Amino acid sequence: MGIPSDPLLDIMRRSLINQKFIEKHYKKNNLYEVTQLINTFLGALIHPFEASRGGIIFEKTLKEKCSPNFVDTDLYPECKNYYQFIRLLRNGMCHGNIKYNEGKIKNIESIDVWNKRGEEVTFLCNLTVDNMKEILFEFSSNLEYISSYHQNLGGGFEKPSGFEGAFVIPFPPS
16 A cells, blocks of 8 residues: 555545445454444544535535435525535534444434534534445535546546536445
């Protein structure tokens, strides 16, 4: 393994490969697959994707996408798009506002992430294991698309037509 040429994309690729391996072998080897997922999720979100090669396009695409359907945008109007959603998650996580929620068999079923202004909770989101996987796969797919497009352009950052629906590329490949 060498030094990543595009750190966020390469870290995402490597982390998802590790995640897939752990999900496949966790029972036999006493591994903690949800803990790995949460660590991967936290790492992906707090990584400064704005500084990555395709960061400008990535950020713009996130701003054009609606917040996930599990976010109550009536209750949290500042969460008007996916970028704002990610920004609010990052802020909550960076301030340690995370609670692990236990499932029926004492496993991690979901996490709560929130933001506060003083004592007032200004944002609260419950993320299930499936929600975290969905967000990671969307991040990864979008970064793969941007990287591929960037390479085909020879280094340009011009936005391709039809890019608005970039969150559709399935990952990881079977």
